[in-house]
Amino acid sequence: MRAIVIEHRSDVVVLQLCGELDADSAARLYKTLAELLERPVPRIVVDLSELKFCDSVGLSAFITSKQVIVSRGGWLSFAGADQFLTQLLETVGLSRYFAIFPEVEDAIAAARM
Numbered sequence: 001m002r003a004i005v006i007e008h009r010s011d012v013v014v015l016q017l018c019g020e021l022d023a024d025s026a027a028r029l030y031k032t033l034a035e036l037l038e039r040p041v042p043r044i045v046v047d048l049s050e051l052k053f054c055d056s057v058g059l060s061a062f063i064t065s066k067q068v069i070v071s072r073g074g075w076l077s078f079a080g081a082d083q084f085l086t087q088l089l090e091t092v093g094l095s096r097y098f099a100i101f102p103e104v105e106d107a108i109a110a111a112r113m
Contacts, residue, residue, distance in 0.1 A: 001025035001051075003032040012043045012111055014104055018050040021058035029058060033065045042074035045107040049080030054088065066098070075099070079107040 001019040013036055021029060036042055046062070048054075066076045077099040081089065089095045101107040 001028060003028055005032065005036070006047075011041070012045060012108055013039075014045045014047050014108075016047040016050060020053040021051060022053065022055045023057045026057040026061055029061045033061060037065065037068050037072075039074075041072055042069045042076070043111060044069065044074070044076045045101075045104055045111075046076065046078050047080050047104050048078055048082070048085050049104075051081075051085065054085060059088075059092065059094065062098070063094075075111070077101060077107045077110070079104040 001017060001021050004016040004018070006014040006016060015032065015036065017029070019025070033044075036044055044065075062076065069076050078089070079101040080103060081100060086095075086100065089098065089100060099107070099110065101110065
């Protein structure tokens with residue numbers, strides 16, 4: 001898995017994930033999220049459009065990070081999930097816990113409201 005951080009605005013970061021997020025690559029995600037959590041008010045859009053697979057270890061990283069983000073007044077949302085990931089998030093109940101948008105631009109626009 002590759003994790004690419006894109007500074008979209010001064011207060012929003014897009015984290016683009018590419019490849020497969022599983023037990024072997026989750027450490028990379030944890031490290032990247034930990035760096036992003038150092039921001040005073042973390043606002044993160046996770047671009048899932050290039051992510052082909054995610055297992056429970058990857059989902060756990062998002063849940064743990066969101067708890068820290070919310071405690072600091074920030075947010076974490078998803079964008080661009082394919083049908084597999086959308087169904088996975090719905091099946092495990094995370095579609096109620098995370099905002100999920102069709103496109104990155106939609107998630108960023110929602111942040112302005």
